Amino acid sequence: MLLSKSSVYGIRASLYLAAHNRGQYNSIREVSEELDISFHFLTKILQNLTADNLMESYKGPNGGIRLSAKGRKATLLDVVIAIDGPDLFVECALGLPGCGSSDPCPLHNNWAMVREGIKDMLARTTLEEMAKEGKANKFRITPDGHFSWQ
Amino acid sequence: MLLSKSSVYGIRASLYLAAHNRGQYNSIREVSEELDISFHFLTKILQNLTADNLMESYKGPNGGIRLSAKGRKATLLDVVIAIDGPDLFVECALGLPGCGSSDPCPLHNNWAMVREGIKDMLARTTLEEMAKEGKANKFRITPDGHFSWQ
DNA sequence: ATTATTTAAGAGTTTAATGTCTTTAATATA
DNA sequence: TATATTAAAGACATTAAACTCTTAAATAAT
Numbered sequence A, B: 001m002l003l004s005k006s007s008v009y010g011i012r013a014s015l016y017l018a019a020h021n022r023g024q025y026n027s028i029r030e031v032s033e034e035l036d037i038s039f040h041f042l043t044k045i046l047q048n049l050t051a052d053n054l055m056e057s058y059k060g061p062n063g064g065i066r067l068s069a070k071g072r073k074a075t076l077l078d079v080v081i082a083i084d085g086p087d088l089f090v091e092c093a094l095g096l097p098g099c100g101s102s103d104p105c106p107l108h109n110n111w112a113m114v115r116e117g118i119k120d121m122l123a124r125t126t127l128e129e130m131a132k133e134g135k136a137n138k139f140r141i142t143p144d145g146h147f148s149w150q
Numbered sequence C: 001a002t003t004a005t006t007t008a009a010g011a012g013t014t015t016a017a018t019g020t021c022t023t024t025a026a027t028a029t030a
Numbered sequence D: 001t002a003t004a005t006t007a008a009a010g011a012c013a014t015t016a017a018a019c020t021c022t023t024a025a026a027t028a029a030t
Helices: A005-019 A029-037 A037-049 A069-074 A078-086 A110-124 A127-139 B005-019 B028-035 B039-051 B069-073 B074-084 B108-123 B125-135
Strands: A056-058 A064-067 B055-058 B064-067
Touching: A005 A064, A005 A069, A005 A078, A005 A127, A005 B069, A029 A037, A029 A064, A029 A078, A029 B125, A037 A056, A037 A078, A069 A127, A078 A110, A078 B039, A078 B064, A110 B108, B005 B039, B005 B064, B005 B074, B028 B039, B028 B064, B039 B055, B039 B074, B069 B074, B069 B125, B074 B108, B074 B125
Parallel strands: none
Antiparallel strands: A056 A064, B055 B064
């Protein structure tokens, strides 16, 4: 898979929260059940996003998690980098440490272009905007297709 | 990383053999030492390529491994699919089973294009041709940069 | 104050990828 | 036929990703 499961879970949760954002917190339990993701595992993943100020969390009754203002303007690229780091967008396609424009591997130039394509795919638009598109097009973000964008 | 280590090792070994192909067999030991890849691990990986008739192996003294005629005309895409299967080029970017053009995830259309870019990068030309380019451009295929294309 | 609800933190467990080691089978050469 | 050389096969070990479970900390409401 292109992205780790952690990144994919982070993406799906971010889209969920972008769609269900009315200023209040959504409980992680609710998000995990709606999206069919293990609760504790999702909690860990979302901690990366709050640490990066893409989300805000609050403990206690009626607590939960929500996108921050920064998060609403962020892209899936920001989400992926917050969770898995920038390696995918920096490393040589063959993982060769010394590969660079002055001493390239056979894939170097092509990979530079493909990598930009991946970045563009993830950074095309904001989470806020993607939630609108998701609602308009009823995009699938669950395995079983059961999900209400509202 | 985009590709598994197994696929990357398979790619590097394929390029090595394409460059050192004079009809005779190269021992896997030699390949593994030249490319700094664990010998036994590389052996396992190359078995996928011989099983797919991209390579031919021969036991005994002066035995070893070499590209087949099919292998010389094959591309890195064939190598990757022989080793890791076609999942990367088939699966939804979010790993959602039901995702398809009739019920797409938010990345479906963009991912379809990016995926073609990855395939094009890997299927641009044959191993035979890549070996020529490698020799002409002295492309890096080892971590330490030490490698003779001959 | 006490209790219930929620995230945070951290210690496990499981699974798959990666890597190592030993034994077996094939084959050439002496 | 005996020996050396090679890949194949398979058991085992290590590592990292993925997942589970328990306890702690914060907070609201009673």
